[in-house]
Amino acid sequence: MLPFTFHAPTRILFGEHTAGSIADVVKEFGGKKSFIVTDANLFKAGVVAPIIESLEAAGLGRTAIFDQVPPDSDIRCVNSAVAMAAEGGCDNIVAVGGGSVIDTAKVVNICLTYGGDMLDYQGLNNLPSKLSPLVCVPTTAGTGSEVSLVAMIKDAEERKKLLFGSRFLAPDAAILDPCLVVGLPPRLTAATGFDALTHSLEALAAVSTSSVISDALALEAAKLIFEHLPAATADGADLEARSHTLVASTMAGLAFTNAGVGIVHAMAHATGARFGTHHGMTNAVYLPYGLEFNLSAVPDKYALAARFLGISRSADDERAAMDLVDGVRKLMQRCHLPSRLREIGVPDIAEGELAELAEAAVTDPAIMFNPREATVEDIGGIFKGAF
Ligand SMILES: NC(=O)c1ccc[n+]([C@@H]2O[C@H](COP(=O)([O-])OP(=O)(O)OC[C@H]3O[C@@H](n4cnc5c(N)ncnc54)[C@H](O)[C@@H]3O)[C@@H](O)[C@H]2O)c1
Ligand SMILES: [Fe+2]
Known part of the structure; x- marks a missing residue:
């Protein structure tokens, strides 16, 4: 080790x-x-x-x-x-x-x-x-x-x-x-829950800085979010669901503050600072794209998560990693989260402004923990895909 x-x-x-x-x-x-x-x-x-x-x-x-x-x-x-x-x-x-x-x-x-x-x-x-x-x-x-x-x-x-x-x-x-x-409205409940889910999945994928301790926290946090976020979103007064998502968020916090985050946070920081979009909501929209981008670098980590979450039975790491991306998209739907940047207030931007946004993302401190190097062109492609 x-x-x-x-x-x-x-x-x-x-x-x-x-x-x-x-x-x-x-x-x-x-x-x-x-x-x-x-x-x-x-x-x-x-x-x-x-x-x-x-x-x-x-x-x-x-x-x-x-x-x-x-x-x-x-x-x-x-x-x-x-x-x-x-x-x-x-x-x-x-x-x-x-x-x-x-x-x-x-x-x-x-x-x-x-x-x-x-x-x-x-x-x-x-x-x-x-x-x-x-x-x-x-x-x-x-x-x-x-x-x-x-x-x-x-x-x-x-x-x-x-x-x-x-x-x-x-x-x-x-x-x-x-x-x-309990008073946090459904949309913010779902969005903030996805901030925590992004912390956990990015910490897990931060292979050069993660540890067996951060992995354990990240995996359990993700599991609690998958199991309880839909209920917390559907009924804010459900104290069991609120309790599990609250503790999960703290666990994911411990995981990411030790292991780091990655490309999803880098893009969310750049996008939020420019267009004032909510941090968790922006992470949610980018998360499936970030997972797809990193899939070839950390199929084993994503496969581990997919099996731990009970959303894949595949013995093949790449297949199981794809099941994770699919599972995240389904969870977004169950929590009624938007899946496109244009739905959360991001305008259609010209190439010049897109290049500036991508530059901000590739120089954001969060990117240094990402398991796969991302260029300005990669970020531009993800932005267009998520728009
Ligand atoms: N320091 C870190 O480790 C870290 C990690 C991730 C994000 N952040 C930062 O956190 C900020 C986002 O925080 P956030 O997602 O918690 O949202 P927030 O603190 O910006 O709050 C969003 C809205 O929710 C309302 N709200 C909060 N709690 C409520 C409740 N119980 N009932 C009703 N309304 C409630 C607030 O009044 C506000 O209008 C961003 O600035 C982001 O950069 C920091
Ligand atoms: Fe965050």
Whole structure:
């Protein structure tokens, strides 16, 4: 077996209504005054209420709340939140929301802990020391950001996503409370579930960086998603389905943050930054195409997944790998997900703009883990196929 390093520093707590005891967790990590980061929808819907109650009842002071995180948060949002947190004298951060909220909280924490401009810390391994305590409560079952070592923030002017990656970015604790996910609408449930599925299948295929541990997490996460995402999409109040998809998303997060992602994420980052499409939805559309592109490089890995998921009985790896692609397309249909870029708001673009998008994808950090090298022409072909 080849040598590997596996990071899993985040404490994970799972259970219905666990969010209501968040104060105990914050206290354990030494927090005295929390800065809550969330978005306006969640705040209005009362999803954050049990968290505020718990923190205030525990005498952790009147908490400061920033509820203005937009989907695909950007530099401006992070800067406003940092100003508010600094004024409030907060010493720890609690993130309640989807990936946009959690990533915002991570980068706010960088600025609060070290001071200065966030751009000084972007890229890989540019954080000098441990950050202030950060506890994350995901309200989507998709990004895995509650355990990942990365954050993505949009540079709206440059139309690209900035990557922050460091072992210090892993949150101190992740509280997985399925009750907080019940209000997520069907389309976003399916799309975020496919983000997690893409994490797991891309981590599995990242042959040079994956390990037996990341493979195990990726396979089980994919299985839970195949088994429970249709039910979570059909009935948001199905707490069993919500629980399984929520835990699967965290498992897929651990897998990809150690093994990496690949071509689907590279294309989704480039497309999302340009056209504002939702991250999970964009991954879903590209996923079957990415699998087809990589099939010749990792038929054994895809075959392993297809057999583990019970969607292939073929002893032939290539045949079983094709069954995986087929199974993913069928799961998309069962979850009522669109299968074309034009259905998710991507316009028909001229050759020049397509070349720019493809260039952004081949230079995206996610592509370095892909098992097969992709050229600008390859990406252009996938875009046209998926359009
Ligand atoms: N850091 C990482 O490891 C990582 C990994 C993957 C994706 N991401 C990032 O995460 C972002 C996408 O996050 P996301 O897919 O979780 O979506 P999101 O956080 O952008 O939220 C999408 C929408 O869903 C709503 N929503 C969230 N939870 C809800 C709930 N429980 N009930 C009702 N509405 C709810 C939000 O208000 C928002 O309008 C992208 O910016 C992507 O780049 C980060
Ligand atoms: Fe993702």
